[in-house]
Amino acid sequence: MLASKPHNVAFAWFGVIAVVVFSICWICAAAIDTTWVFGENTLSDLGASDSDAKMYFNYGCCMVTAICLAIFGFATTTYSKSRSASAAGITLIIAAVFLFLIGLFTKDVGTGDLHKTLACLMGFFMFLAVCLYAGAFWNNGHEAFAAVPVIVILALIVIFATQNLATFEAWSAVGAIPFMVVATTDLILTKPKAKI
């Protein structure tokens, strides 16, 4: 009889898929909508674009990425032993839900207030998730991995204080990429508690 092998490594790859999908769709959207400028326009402007960039951003950057992040968050909660990792996974799932809704309720829907609210909530829960993941890396014995979210958070705090919203938003998205790579690596290296 073959013993079942935990699938944390397989689920962990959803983190990488999320990063790849987000990056490719963002690049495609920015290339199609030539009026969009990094640091001057917010990411939400791509979602309200008159060109096909809107499809890439809403479906690719928001919805598909959100699904992948939610699966990754589920995997973190299921396979990690520490409570901080479980909390981080749940918070990431909540952030992913708001990210999905951002793709549905774009900036040009109604007055745009709902979109702004969803974006703020997504940003808040993502920030919380990053902090919890840093703690989870520390508790898992992967202290070196915790360096990435700490450095990213400190850099984003300075950008928030000194730059405009569009720049902060864009660099937040860029900063999430190395964080997700490190989170994926941590989950791959974790000895899972679940046997599924």
Place this chain on the structure above:
Amino acid sequence: MITPNGIKTACGLGLLGGVFSVACLALYFKPEDGSLAVIAFYMLVAVLFFATAGAFTKNGQWKWRVALFVNILTIGIIFACMIGEFFAMDAGAVLLVIAIFIFVLELLPSSKAWMQSEI
């Protein structure tokens, strides 16, 4: 336990980083608005470097994990100050390289074993 070379090097780099930060504080001092933030950040980084250097001595004040965390904070603060243009790019780059070297040296198994055996 014999002190590993990694620990000695990390201690030396910590002291070097602290001295260099204080030097930058004097070098880049400009009596104008906003200079207080620049002075404060250089001073903060100098203090963090000296504290980190102190962790790599016999009967140092911190456990390995605490020293690593302080080093991570140092790297983050230097990087953030470079982005916020509080530090000159060349000075910030030197400080960042020193901090990253200390980080790498601290991750060596011999360094970890030495620090955990000292406390």
